[in-house]
Ligand code: MN
């Protein structure tokens with residue numbers, strides 16, 4: 515929590531506990547919706563205190579917030595979990611976070627050996643490994659194949675329509691975030707191997723494969739697969755590829771292993787089609803911010819931003835033009851959203867490193883820095899807007915610094 519914010523909370527506490535006689539006394543650490551003495555009030559009625567404590571900038575918004583913005587936050591903690599024999603999955607799509615038309619996300623856990631059934635879908639699939647180890651497989655339309663083992667901080671990308679699978683490995687399977695380039699994606703509507711087999715007449719299957727119809731009589735019902743239990747596969751040998759050739763552009767990438775842009779207060783790793791060529795529709799940045807640090811005021815000229823918070827605590831202020839601005843709070847497991855072109859900042863309000871992902875439906879990553887813009891604009895022009903003097907204007911930096919100190 516930053517000093518200004520802490521002050522607001524303390525003010526709210528003092529008001530809740532003492533100023534209004536007869537009102538319910540505030541519990542220790544309780545936040546009242548009062549930004550300053552004589553402003554707002556206590557909340558004596560029904561409350562969901564746990565939620566309110568996690569959203570200090572919703573209950574006590576900065577005085578600079580104004581107007582109406584769509585909801586820009588949804589937590590996986592509020593997302594229905596589908597449990598299966600090999601793990602679980604949950605999704606945040608435009609049905610959960612209405613503004614999210616361009617991107618949908620899935621958070622999935624596969625136990626050791628657990629398999630996400632062979633399938634495909636219309637949307638391209640981008641993934642970030644959050645925990646453990648997984649094996650991924652795919653083929654492309656030219657009959658070339660792909661198999662790889664991935665660990666924490668690795669990515670994969672399967673172009674739209676490419677069939678694939680994911681399996682948890684030793685010692686404890688895996689957990690990952692999937693990002694799809696369409697907010698309307700539904701993980702319950704993918705094209706499953708078992709589902710198709712069950713919906714083709716047996717004599718057609720027999721003709722197609724030149725085999726007895728008996729061959730497919732043991733295929734389980736799709737309800738038994740999707741995410742199902744299986745033995746952990748042996749290590750990948752040198753003969754891991756069954757086809758004549760591997761896909762020309764790898765479907766996996768080691769994002770966390772990239773050398774980051776380092777600033778005094780954090781790091782940024784950018785992965786897009788310039789360094790992960792197959793990823794034509796998703797660009798991403800992995801951002802780390804030290805306590806008190808700030809992902810600087812900026813905006814993106816190409817796409818909406820879909821965020822996933824991996825660890826730490828943050829608040830994001832979003833400027834929507836027309837005098838509209840709103841602040842949202844985030845922690846591990848939350849998703850944030852910034853509509854195209856809106857100005858924003860993200861501040862580490864916790865006591866440990868803040869780590870989050872920014873994803874864009876784009877082949878390339880791009881941002882515009884407010885600071886850099888002001889430094890690279892003729893000084894007289896800037897002075898005429900901000901009414902600052904010759905000395906003060908030197909504060910602006912020509913170099914872009916994506917994460918700035920506390
Ligand atoms: Mn998939």
Ligand code: MN
Pocket residue numbers: 812813814819852858872881
């Ligand atoms: Mn951004």
